[in-house]
Amino acid sequence: xxxxxxxxxxxxxxxxxxxxxxxxxxxxxxxxxxxxxxxxxxxxxxxxxxxxxxxxxxxxxxxxxxxxxxxxxxxxxxxxxxxxxxxxxxxxxxxxxxxxxxxxxxxxxxxxxxxxxxxxxxxxxxxxxxxxxxxxxxxxxxxxxxxxxxxxxxxxxxxxxxxxxxxxxxxxxxxxxxxxxxxxxxxxxxxxxxxxxxxxxxxxxxxxxxxxxxxxxxxxxxxxxxxxxxxxxxxxxxxxxxxxxxxxxxxxxxxxxxxxxxxxxxxxxxxxxxxxxxxxxxxxxxxxxxxxxxxxxxxxxxxxxxxxxxxxxxxxxx
Amino acid sequence: xxxxxxxxxxxxxxxxxxxxxxxxxxxxxxxxxxxxxxxxxxxxxxxxxxxxxxxxxxxxxxxxxxxxxxxxxxxxxxxxxxxxxxxxxxxxxxxxxxxxxxxxxxxxxxxxxxxxxxxxxxxxxxxxxxxxxxxxxxxxxxxxxxxxxxxxxxxxxxxxxxxxxxxxxxxxxxxxxxxxxxxxxxxxxx
Numbered sequence: 268x269x270x271x272x273x274x275x276x277x278x279x280x281x282x283x284x285x286x287x288x289x290x291x292x293x294x295x296x297x298x299x300x301x302x303x304x305x306x307x308x309x310x311x312x313x314x315x316x317x318x319x320x321x322x323x324x325x326x327x328x329x330x331x332x333x334x335x336x337x338x339x340x341x342x343x344x345x346x347x348x349x350x351x352x353x354x355x356x357x358x359x360x361x362x363x364x365x366x367x368x369x370x371x372x373x374x375x376x377x378x379x380x381x382x383x384x385x386x387x388x389x390x391x392x393x394x395x396x397x398x399x400x401x402x403x404x405x406x407x408x409x410x411x412x413x414x415x416x417x418x419x420x421x422x423x424x425x426x427x428x429x430x431x432x433x434x435x436x437x438x439x440x441x442x443x444x445x446x447x448x449x450x451x452x453x454x455x456x457x458x459x460x461x462x463x464x465x466x467x468x469x470x471x472x473x474x475x476x477x478x479x480x481x482x483x484x485x486x487x488x489x490x491x492x493x494x495x496x497x498x499x500x501x502x503x504x505x506x507x508x509x510x511x512x513x514x515x516x517x518x519x520x521x522x523x524x525x526x527x528x529x530x531x532x533x534x535x536x537x538x539x540x541x542x543x544x545x546x547x548x549x550x551x552x553x554x555x556x557x558x559x560x561x562x563x564x565x566x567x568x569x570x571x572x573x574x575x576x577x578x579x580x581x582x583x584x585x
Numbered sequence: 586x587x588x589x590x591x592x593x594x595x596x597x598x599x600x601x602x603x604x605x606x607x608x609x610x611x612x613x614x615x616x617x618x619x620x621x622x623x624x625x626x627x628x629x630x631x632x633x634x635x636x637x638x639x640x641x642x643x644x645x646x647x648x649x650x651x652x653x654x655x656x657x658x659x660x661x662x663x664x665x666x667x668x669x670x671x672x673x674x675x676x677x678x679x680x681x682x683x684x685x686x687x688x689x690x691x692x693x694x695x696x697x698x699x700x701x702x703x704x705x706x707x708x709x710x711x712x713x714x715x716x717x718x719x720x721x722x723x724x725x726x727x728x729x730x731x732x733x734x735x736x737x738x739x740x741x742x743x744x745x746x747x748x749x750x751x752x753x754x755x756x757x758x759x760x761x762x763x764x765x766x767x768x769x770x771x772x773x774x775x
Binding site: 317319363364365367368369438439440441442448451452453455457477479497 | 602613617622639
């Protein structure tokens with residue numbers, strides 16, 4: 268690392284100007300659609316429950332606080348309070364996530380549409396991406412269709428042994444996969460994503476075990492699936508959306524299950540967002556929400572290969 | 586022995602994998618948004634030179650490999666072993682044919698090369714990037730043909746074959762880039 272230039276931004280000034288323009292474009296996109304920009308805390312007394320996302324802790328007036336890993340809890344509490352369609356465009360923080368497409372501090376766009384389901388929101392995600400990236404064609408596949416096409420197995424029905432055999436066929440691992448979901452994650456991130464092609468690809472109906480905060484419903488084959496979708500462009504995961512869970516007891520159960528998973532796997536355990544459960548008890552209107560990695564969208568818009576080409580001061584220089 | 590976790594993996598780090606010392610070539614953090622984090626790592630096996638691509642769970646660690654590069658003077662070949670000496674300590678090391686490998690065709694006595702030691706014994710030999718060697722065999726020189734024009738193969742005293750300009754003759758000394766086996770120019774006679 269040449270110390271002499273470490274005060275300088277890693278991103279070119281051109282890319283930083285595009286960053287400003289893209290922020291303005293996105294705000295215009297939502298303003299034209301009457302979606303309100305909301306500010307939510309990024310320093311919070313509660314943390315994510317997500318089994319695979321770690322929070323960065325802070326010390327605030329002698330108490331532990333957590334840097335928000337996404338604005339979802341704040342936004343959902345506002346939707347439950349009756350704010351209506353809204354979005355957040357700002358910082359989120361995830362501990363340990365650093366690499367070509369990751370920086371522990373990054374920018375996220377997240378928005379909620381009241382009365383919409385995941386399929387209606389997928390259309391809007393496609394519209395936003397097409398408009399920003401000038402890619403007209405949007406493809407959408409179910410998670411099952413994508414696996415059948417690329418790997419030839421039904422991800423909802425294949426046994427652990429079958430999935431493990433597929434992983435062994437396409438990848439060399441230093442460990443034994445611990446379960447079906449780990450196999451599915453490996454196949455998706457190492458094999459399917461890089462082969463998705465150049466267009467905008469929307470994937471819906473994820474395995475029920477990967478529902479996170481999405482509703483679970485039966486698909487046309489009677490298999491319970493998560494009403495969750497993701498968006499990919501050029502093999503890069505850009506967005507993750509849900510038809511939101513509005514069932515308070517179910518939300519409480521999922522938080523507790525995540526909690527146990529984290530304990531059992533020796534991961535830091537944080538206080539979960541009990542106020543979201545209260546908000547759901549009070550009544551979250553039917554809605555769909557999606558989070559989109561702003562820096563990655565900018566990478567695609569600029570043709571950048573690494574996230575530090577679009578962030579002025581990534582963690583090494585922050 | 587120290588160990589390194591996946592988030593410390595970076596190019597050039599020497600680690601043990603499947604019992605062999607390896608050098609990390611590339612490390613990419615891969616994380617599905619709601620899934621588990623992995624590291625997709627390319628490693629060069631320092632014994633075989635083969636590149637492995639392995640996926641690790643983020644946070645896994647590997648033991649460091651006791652591998653170091655040392656500058657050494659090449660002394661001689663006794664028919665079975667190649668002998669090298671550390672210039673400061675005068676400590677000598679011997680390496681067999683398979684360890685020296687392709688480097689053998691560039692080794693000239695008294696040249697300084699890089700010997701990679703693993704647990705104190707030679708694991709690989711890297712010749713200097715540029716060497717000056719004499720032509721042992723080539724077709725007769727073509728008079729009047731200077732720097733430009735065609736080339737012909739020339740066998741050097743160490744056995745390497747290099748493409749050289751037509752005007753060069755047996756006994757001429759030339760400078761060669763050992764990484765590409767490319768002729769760089771005529772060496773000045775001292």
